Amino acid sequence: MFYRLSGTYHTSYQADRKLWKIPTDRWLVIALLVLALLAPLFVSPLYLGSYVLPWVIWSAAALSLTLLMGLAGQLHFGFAAVMAIGAYASIHLVRAGVPFELALLLSGLISAVIGAIFGGAALRVKGLYLVMATLAMQYLVDWVVVNVPAISGGAHATLRTPAVSFLFLPIESLAARYWLALGWAVLLTVFFMNVKRTSFGRALVAIRDKDFAAAVIGVDPFKTKLMAFFTSSFMGGVTGAILAFCFYRAVTPEQFGFNVSIQLVAMVLVGGLGSVIGSWLGAGFVLLAPIFLTNLVSGLAASGWVPVSQNFLSHLPLMIYGAMIIGFLLLEPLGLAKIYDNIRKYFLVWPFRHARS
Amino acid sequence: MAYFLELLISGALTGLMYSLVALGFVLIYKSAGVPNLAQGALVMTAGYAVWLVMAWGLNVWIAIPIAAAIMFGFGLVVERLLLRRMVGQPVIMVVMLTLGLEILLRGMVPGILGSAPKPIDLGIGFAPIIIGDVFINRTSLYGGIVALALVGASLLFFRTRTGTKLRAVSDDHVSSWAVGISVERAIGISWGLAGIAAVVAGALWGSSQGVDWTLSALLFPAVAVVILGGVDSVPGVLVGGILVGVLGTVIPGYLDSFAGGSTRDVVTSLIILLTIMVRPFGIFGREDIERI
Numbered sequence: 231m232f233y234r235l236s237g238t239y240h241t242s243y244q245a246d247r248k249l250w251k252i253p254t255d256r257w258l259v260i261a262l263l264v265l266a267l268l269a270p271l272f273v274s275p276l277y278l279g280s281y282v283l284p285w286v287i288w289s290a291a292a293l294s295l296t297l298l299m300g301l302a303g304q305l306h307f308g309f310a311a312v313m314a315i316g317a318y319a320s321i322h323l324v325r326a327g328v329p330f331e332l333a334l335l336l337s338g339l340i341s342a343v344i345g346a347i348f349g350g351a352a353l354r355v356k357g358l359y360l361v362m363a364t365l366a367m368q369y370l371v372d373w374v375v376v377n378v379p380a381i382s383g384g385a386h387a388t389l390r391t392p393a394v395s396f397l398f399l400p401i402e403s404l405a406a407r408y409w410l411a412l413g414w415a416v417l418l419t420v421f422f423m424n425v426k427r428t429s430f431g432r433a434l435v436a437i438r439d440k441d442f443a444a445a446v447i448g449v450d451p452f453k454t455k456l457m458a459f460f461t462s463s464f465m466g467g468v469t470g471a472i473l474a475f476c477f478y479r480a481v482t483p484e485q486f487g488f489n490v491s492i493q494l495v496a497m498v499l500v501g502g503l504g505s506v507i508g509s510w511l512g513a514g515f516v517l518l519a520p521i522f523l524t525n526l527v528s529g530l531a532a533s534g535w536v537p538v539s540q541n542f543l544s545h546l547p548l549m550i551y552g553a554m555i556i557g558f559l560l561l562e563p564l565g566l567a568k569i570y571d572n573i574r575k576y577f578l579v580w581p582f583r584h585a586r587s
Numbered sequence: 588m589a590y591f592l593e594l595l596i597s598g599a600l601t602g603l604m605y606s607l608v609a610l611g612f613v614l615i616y617k618s619a620g621v622p623n624l625a626q627g628a629l630v631m632t633a634g635y636a637v638w639l640v641m642a643w644g645l646n647v648w649i650a651i652p653i654a655a656a657i658m659f660g661f662g663l664v665v666e667r668l669l670l671r672r673m674v675g676q677p678v679i680m681v682v683m684l685t686l687g688l689e690i691l692l693r694g695m696v697p698g699i700l701g702s703a704p705k706p707i708d709l710g711i712g713f714a715p716i717i718i719g720d721v722f723i724n725r726t727s728l729y730g731g732i733v734a735l736a737l738v739g740a741s742l743l744f745f746r747t748r749t750g751t752k753l754r755a756v757s758d759d760h761v762s763s764w765a766v767g768i769s770v771e772r773a774i775g776i777s778w779g780l781a782g783i784a785a786v787v788a789g790a791l792w793g794s795s796q797g798v799d800w801t802l803s804a805l806l807f808p809a810v811a812v813v814i815l816g817g818v819d820s821v822p823g824v825l826v827g828g829i830l831v832g833v834l835g836t837v838i839p840g841y842l843d844s845f846a847g848g849s850t851r852d853v854v855t856s857l858i859i860l861l862t863i864m865v866r867p868f869g870i871f872g873r874e875d876i877e878r879i
Contacts, residue, residue, distance in 0.1 A: 305679050351860070355867045357678040358622045362814055363863045366856035369807070373853045492686060499683050541702055548694025555687030559680055560672055 233578050249423060252578075266412055270405035281521075283408050285514045287473050290415040292497040292509040293422050294465035299495070300504020301431060302458035303438030304349070305360050308368030309466055309494045314486030315341040315371065316467025317474035318381050321391055321481060330394035330401070334471050341467025342460045344371075349459025353452055356441075368488050375483045382483055389481045391474055407476040414472050418465060422506050434458055496551070500558045502565030511566040519554060520547040589720035594840040595833060600727035602832015603734040604795075606824040607788035608809035609816070610738060611781035617757045617819045618777035621670055622678070624685040627806025628692035629782060633658045634789030634798035635696050638705040647709055647790075655786045662782030666775045689803060697800050704797030707790060726795040737787055738825050741780070745821070753777055757819065808835065811855045815862050817872025826870060831858055 233254045240246040250256035269282055295309050319337035324330055351363035375382050383389050394401050396410050425431040433454045436444035441451045474481045493516060501512020524546045530536045531543060562568060576583075608630055615623045623629075636657050640650040669688065673681050711729055715722040744750045755763045756773040763770050792802055808831055816827025835858075839850040868874045 299679070305682070351863055355863055358682065358818070359814075359863050359867050361622075361678075361682055362810060362859050365807075365810070366859040366863075369852050369856040370860075373849065373856075377849075492690070495683060496687075499679070503679075542698045545694045545698030545702070548690055549698060550694075552687050552689070552691025552694055556669065556684060556691060559684045559687065560669065563676065563680060 247427070249427075263416070267409070270408055275404055278408060279404050281518060283404075283411060283477055285517055286408070286411045286415045287469065287477055288494075288497065288513040288517055289510045290411070290418050290469045290472065291466060291494055292501060292513045293415070293418045293506070294462050294469055295494050296498045296501070296504055296509050297422065297425070297434075297465065298458055298462035299498055300502075301426070301438060302434040302455065302462075304455060304458060305357070306349075306364045306462075307361050307491050307495060308348070308364040308366075308371070310486040310488070310490035311368045311371035312341050312345045312463045312466040313470030313473065313490075314375055314483070315344055316470030317478075317481050317486065318375060318389070319467070320471035321389055321474060322381070324392050324394055330396055330475075334468050337471045338464040338468035341470065342464035345463025345466070346456055346460040349456060349463070353455055365488075368491055372483060372487065375486075387482070391479050391481065394475065401475060411472055411476045414468065418469075419506055419510075422509075430454075430457065493551075496555050500554065500565055502567030505565070505567035507570055508565050508567030511570065515566060516551070516554070520550045523550050590840070591837070593721045593723075594837045596721060596723055597727060598833035598836030599829050600724065600731040600832070601836060602812075602828040602830065603731035603825070604727060604788070604791060604828075605805070605808045605812050605832055606816075606828025607730070607734045607737065607784060607791065608805045609812040609824045609828060610734075610741065610821070611784040611788070612809055612813050613816075613819065613821055613824055614741070614777050614781045614784065616813070617821070618753050619666075619670065619774040620757075621673075621681050622685065622818075623781065624682060624806060624810075625665075625689040625692065626781065626785065626809060627803040628689035628696075629658070629662075629785040630789045630792065630805055631798070631800060631802035632661070632692055632696050632789070633782065633785040634707065634793035634802050635700050635705070637786065637790045637793065638707055638798050639700065641707065647707070651786060651790055654790075655783045658782030658786045659779035660782075662778035662780070663775050666778040670774075670778070671771065689806070693800050693803050702799060704799040705793070706797055707793040709790065709794045711794065724795075726791065730791040730795070733787060733791060734828070735825070737784065738821060741784075741821055744780075749776065807852070808855055811858045813869070814859050815869055817869030819873055820869065820871035823869055823871035831855065834858065 233252055240251070245251070250259075266286075270278060273282060291309070291313060295306060298304050298306050298309075316337045319340045320330075320333045323333035323336055328336065348364065348367040351360065355363065379387075396406075399406055399410075401407055401410055426435075433444070433449045436447065436449050437451055437454050437458070441455075444454070445451050470486070478485060497512040497516045498509065499512070500516055501508030501510070524543070527536065527538065527546060528543050531538050558565060608626060611629060612623055612626045615621055615626075633654060636654040637647075637650055640653045640657075641647060645653070665688065669684060670681070673684055709726075709729075711725050714725065716725055716728060717723075745754055752763075752768050753773050753776065755766070755768055756770050760770050763773070788805070789798070789802065792805065796802075811831045812824060812827040814827075815830055816823025816825070835851045835854045838854050842850045862869060
């Protein structure tokens with residue numbers, strides 16, 4: 231009833247290969263996209279700048295990471311370092327006089343090369359050891375950024391992003407910054423939805439499922455893993471640059487610390503590994519749920535409903551965040567994407583539940 | 588030369604104290620195959636537990652066994668409620684679960700008990716021991732001795748009846764079930780033992796730098812220790828600990844003045860990276876042979 235079509239009944243292979251198998255899905259996404267594009271008109275600048283804009287950018291980051299973790303199955307606990315490389319590279323390139331459009335691409339390439347070098351560790355180890363190797367990458371990159379004055383501008387320095395324009399649109403007003411970020415996130419989303427249907431995407435999935443078996447059927451694990459790290463780090467680097475120019479506008483090394491890497495992995499896991507809608511939902515949930523719950527509790531505390539100390543309140547986001555990760559892993563390991571999928575499947579055949587596929 | 592010797596000794600002692608933290612990690616990994624990234628937070632919780640029991644007015648030597656009992660129970664509960672449900676899940680889920688636990692503990696324990704550093708007085712005193720020109724930190728010295736004793740004790744423990752069961756479980760879960768060993772109980776016990784190791788580490792580290800959330804940051808050097816020593820080897824903890832401690836103290840001792848400080852993290856990261864590149868299973872670890 232809601233989807234006008236009770237289930238998916240394809241009669242040709244072409245229909246089955248479509249990106250949107252059900253027209254309603256397409257219309258839903260188009261409606262959402264229009265809403266997102268018009269958001270600067272009806273969302274107050276405070277909410278746009280502090281909630282919607284970071285959500286969009288972190289969704290792009292989660293999409294970049296889930297290409298590596300969800301599709302290729304390579305764990306990465308140092309993704310914030312990749313984004314830091316992109317952010318710092320783009321700022322220094324723009325300062326050196328490179329046009330912003332080109333600087334974005336170049337910073338992505340730099341992160342991709344460095345990320346692929348560290349990803350070379352993936353060719354030897356997997357699982358826990360890969361986690362540790364990427365963890366070491368996080369600490370190394372952090373240290374280099376902090377301790378090389380040419381990069382960070384000195385210890386404890388803040389680097390302001392220069393004023394730039396993207397395709398003659400000055401990236402100055404909040405709306406312009408939001409549209410640029412949205413454009414990049416939408417680009418990544420479209421790329422991600424399609425990469426699953428290419429030979430590269432299928433090779434990644436084969437590597438994830440079993441790399442020896444993939445090698446037997448003719449997928450080169452060496453090349454594919456390196457490509458996965460390269461692609462994902464490229465996307466992450468550009469996202470880092472967008473994050474620096476569109477959201478932070480003044481960059482310090484702490485913004486790309488180890489905790490941020492963990493937050494990214496949490497976004498990917500809470501959303502659901504390797505899922506597009508999961509990346510969007512997961513980024514929004516991990517970013518916003520602790521804020522809203524903390525505001526709720528501090529509001530209750532202020533009105534005297536719950537007696538909690540200031541110290542407790544300041545640690546509350548951390549608690550909620552940790553409990554959220556544990557809760558999702560135990561109760562719904564497939565993440566928000568699976569919850570959405572269940573709801574969608576329910577309404578797909580509503581009210582004829584017995585017809586559920 | 589005296590400077591070098593001093594760095595060497597203090598590094599080795601610090602390394603032995605790292606191995607206290609790493610011991611819990613190895614105990615759990617060995618039996619359950621779970622990389623427990625919450626071990627740092629467990630040490631922090633244990634430090635808070637010791638402080639809390641001492642705040643009731645008990646002597647420190649009574650407080651530590653009580654805290655050990657509390658943490659043993661805590662380890663059992665964590666295993667029963669969280670990790671048992673993760674059996675058969677991919678490693679990323681388990682890693683992330685322990686990380687979630689570490690974040691939760693890092694928020695909850697200081698959030699409830701207060702985030703200002705809490706002192707633990709073990710009665711060791713702060714005056715350094717001076718031999719020739721070399722100053723030795725008293726807490727590190729006692730910490731190193733305790734670490735040696737504890738690792739020795741756990742080696743002996745693995746020869747007892749329960750220890751033999753734990754070794755059997757670490758070899759193969761299914762065969763252990765087949766000969767009538769309760770794998771669940773063995774894994775629970777190893778979590779409890781990790782809790783006890785955390786109490787010792789928490790008390791010693793807490794007495795040297797105060798108990799607050801920074802104790803959970805010990806996870807990173809401890810990870811380097813277990814990677815270097817071998818993730819499933821108890822003696823590897825000692826060797827890895829001494830190596831990580833010495834390298835992480837001597838190299839920064841000479842380089843920090845040029846490189847702008849905190850080279851210790853770099854050395855630790857490089858140890859992890861190089862070990863993984865050259866010999867992923869560590870010095871004493873068992874090489875995994877994977878079947879397709």
